[in-house]
Amino acid sequence: MSILHKSDGTTIPLQHAVSHFNTCLAPHLHIARINNRRLRVALFRLPPETALASTFALHTLSCTPVFLNDRWGHNELQLSLQTFPVSLLITTAVEQRLLSAVLADLPDPPALLILQNDGTFSCSSSPQSLQNALDLPMETCAVFFTSGTSGTPKAVPLTFRNIQVQSRFKQHSLRLSPTSVYLHLAPLCHLSGFSSSHAAALSHAHHVFPPSVLHASEKSQAQALLNFTRRTRVTHLVAVPATLQLLCDAAQDIALPDVRVVLYGGARADAPLVATLSQLCPHASVLGAYGMSEAASSVIMQEHPERAYILPHFAARIVDTSTGRTCKAGERDTIRSAGETVWPVEVEDALTAHPIVKEAVVVGVPHRVLGEAVVAAVVLMVREAITGVVTTLMKTCRESLAHYKCPKRIVVTEYLPRNANGKVSRADVRRMFGADRRAARM
Template sequence: MFVDLGVRDFLDRAELVYPDRVAVVDEPDQPAPSWGEVTYRDMARLARGQAAVLDALGVAAGGRVAIVSQNAARLLVSFFGVSGRGRILVPINFRLAAAEVAYIVADSGAEVLIVDPEVEHLLDTVTAKHVFVIGRDDENIFGVPGSTATPVEWSGDENTTATINYTSGTTARPKGVQLTHRNLWLNAVTFALHVALTENDVLLHTLPMFHANGWGMPYAATGVGARHIVLRKVDGGEILRRIAEHGVTIMCAAPAVVTAALDAAAAWPGEIPGRGTVRIIVAGAPPPTRVIHRVRAELGWEFIQIYGLTETSPLLTVNRFRSEWEADEPMEQARRLGRAGAPALGVRIAIDEDGEVLARSNHVLDAYWNKPEETEKALAGDWFHTGDKGSLDDAYLTIADRKKDVIISGGENVTSIEVEDALIAHPAVREAAVIGIPDEKWGELVTAIVVTDGSTVTAADIVAHCRTLLAGYKCPKRIEFVDALPRTATGKIQKFVLRRPFWEGRDKQVN
């Protein structure tokens, strides 16, 4: 027997097994009226209503529905209401400029565009056949309240595209990543297995849902009947308050979110919420060892690191504390947890002759939307080429850097992440990014862009500190102090922005 895998499976099961359980607690502070608490029965009804509306609009299976929204219950429902019956959801980064959103809507060929009231200004320049604003046009998005409309059924081919997720486009036009129902189903189930997700979990959406479909957690948490707590905007204090109020047990986050929680904890009265019960899953960049140690020691949360890309749905590797490490010192335990992790079930990882990380799994994208040459390049040799440099040691993957970010200074390769880890270990350094800039003598000069805690620390102090941890050639030769580092909406540092003033006017970005 063969049964197609589909994203609707997760909500169908939740409605069947947990109909009266609260599925989602919507963000209370938002421009659209909050939905408050929604049960799994009502969540499934809303998803059917959305599918029926798309039927009435004439959006056929395979049609694209774009949505620009911060985290919201309406966005969560759309993962099932749109894709659950064969249409393709295109979740768009709400921080993008109008021209960038217009490009994605046009490139994807979206027939329907749904926007959050906070970004309604996009509609001045972004157009689609059908345009709706969340809250104001809810009946045109999810149907009449209380409706029991029955949408047209869909054949359920697992190899069809369920979502098109556009990459951040930090160096060029973003590419649309086509993820199939099979990709998303297996990613969600594998993720749930590795982080031991159960019906008793309470998921706080600290990760933007648009980003790689919330790493698959909207599907996985729904399938096991867990409770979703919607957080619209990341704030360290608010994260702690939601944990205390709702009994949150699990979160997904970029390193910047971890830092926000640590900062808020310093002023939190009494015991930190979630001590001994919260597990935080981190990806987007390898966090510094000291930060990992602080999460475990100061917050008392379990730290789990994963590695993956939008193109891999995203799960490739998982790093969770092992009993074999019990005897290690806490900082050594943190160092071990700083690795990207071991391959997840069903994933194969290899390193090619250039040091690039390659992957094979059921989670790897079907294709880049309308980009056959890019697809062929990314999947050359039947392996997905991540563009990251790394190494494997005892089955554990360590990411060295993006291939283009390796600094060659005086003929020696310098891994920026290693230097950044040393910089962050200085108590006065809040954040740091390391880049190479052109230099006549060394070829490229190791340069640190640093955000401090506001103290009077000097560049000489920081370099002296680095020399206690790194070989001399790895230490920054130049340090620039800034108030903040440029980041994408998902917390990744935009190193191309930092490099730009140093490399402008040059034909090549290496020296």
């Protein structure tokens, strides 16, 4: 039986936690069994142990959890709920104000369930209509959001079989067992965190949740998280390279001898990071995973810098859809920053929405911690208006984009480099940032 080591230091069998939330949620979900359909129930910024147990509880209540990205702001939340409406939305009192503002702009808002300190739920509003949301097949296990080809949230429903196949694969690849201790660093709203957590539950492993005050965003917190990991004798780490880099930077003389497997995904881990991870976790295998939400997470597993394998039931190749030519590594338009996908066009639209900007191009440049940093080059309508424009544009981006999408640097230029066909050369724009260190930082 899986054991939850909660962030407050207490422990509880996963089965007991699921039973508790089943009892607490059932009164609010009595309509879920109507017409033999699954009710869509969104989860947003719940404590990870609550989100995990609630997921299993929702399944027993004929509901499908819909995971909203914890890093989203007002715009992304509103768009996702407009394009993929839900009947109920579960969150905490801390997030109630944000979500109330989001729901106020929806024509058919869901009911809002608020998690209380005692682990129960209170309903702060009632849905105007449930029929539109009762349209998921019974085999739908969960719904995640991906940026797709447009840079905007796109719902991806996955079946129980999708998740089972992925979890079985990870159970085998990560060598999970009842003696394993899995540290919850990858959020459940990301499919990698969800599938890894399910693989750990399938293996009856221990689930360890770090205290909510511990995040790897600052060196002191990263050191505390390392000490926590060592003290709880964690055996399995799953995280994006940005988090692992911060842990390595904070390690100093700390080592994690109990860790047996480190799995990274969401971005590329360079050779120095892999080498440092091997020193931090001397007895661990360091694995890299590449995948996509539509494939229920991992598709390719890398166990060596020059060797990787494709999961069973998958075939993969990378091609240029316009020519059919097989692409070389690195040929892509998206930016992977701290494990998140950023589509340049979305950031460019935010910049050009300001009347002072004539043109904008956004690219990703190598960053030691983030993997890639979002940067932008802009051409102004009026050349003389350069004073204070970078600060203004930074503010504009922060007001309309999630923080991870905002440029870390902006350069004002007289023109954008173009190729013979008149298209902006993103490669040359990247070289601009390699040569120009005067760009402003956020």
